[in-house]
Amino acid sequence: MADLKQITLKEIADHNTNKSAWIVIGNKVFDVTKFLDEHPGGCEVLLEQAGSDGTEAFEDVGHSTDARHMKDEYLIGEVVEVSYIYHKILKVFFIFQEERRTYSYDKKTWKASTDQDNKQRGGESLQADNIIYFALLAIIVALVYYLIAA
Numbered sequence: 001m002a003d004l005k006q007i008t009l010k011e012i013a014d015h016n017t018n019k020s021a022w023i024v025i026g027n028k029v030f031d032v033t034k035f036l037d038e039h040p041g042g043c044e045v046l047l048e049q050a051g052s053d054g055t056e057a058f059e060d061v062g063h064s065t066d067a068r069h070m071k072d073e074y075l076i077g078e079v080v081e082v083s084y085i086y087h088k089i090l091k092v093f094f095i096f097q098e099e100r101r102t103y104s105y106d107k108k109t110w111k112a113s114t115d116q117d118n119k120q121r122g123g124e125s126l127q128a129d130n131i132i133y134f135a136l137l138a139i140i141v142a143l144v145y146y147l148i149a150a
């Protein structure tokens with residue numbers, strides 16, 4: 001595994017269409033272009049994740065052991081470490097916002113947000129969320145800088 005091709009997130013991001021679809025699962029990169037038409041869950045879900053980190057989506061489905069082995073047929077490389085960590089941090093913020101938006105208390109599950117949901121919640125609280133997240137991020141960065149400088 002040591003000689004796996006090192007791929008940056010920027011490269012991966014360019015492969016987000018049905019002509020070329022790469023997905024990150026764990027820290028590995030899978031070229032699922034040829035698998036799009038064969039995926040039992042449909043090509044749409046794969047295309048939604050194409051060009052980005054699909055680890056959460058892949059795990060949430062609870063794929064079988066067969067599916068986990070099957071994905072290795074499409075392995076083409078691994079994510080370059082530094083950018084992966086950076087991406088995960090961004091992704092945590094992104095997922096957190098998505099989930100805040102889409103949790104259904106009736107069904108006790110996460111679901112895709114609809115225009116109706118967004119209207120009910122109103123855009124303002126989402127904006128407020130964003131400000132809080134970025135303020136927290138700024139505090140963390142300032143702390144790290146202070147510790148390094150001290």
Ligand code: HEM
Nearest residue numbers: 030032040041045049054057058061062063064067070071
């Ligand atoms: C290379 C990556 C992937 C492989 C090899 C793969 C393979 C499979 C297989 C074999 C199944 C049939 C059920 C099972 O055996 O678990 C399945 C179902 C499914 N997969 Fe994937 N999958 C991949 C990535 C993804 C991703 C990134 C998503 C994103 C959401 C996804 C969503 C689904 C869904 C929604 C189903 C249907 C589940 C159901 O009907 O209960 N898959 N996949």
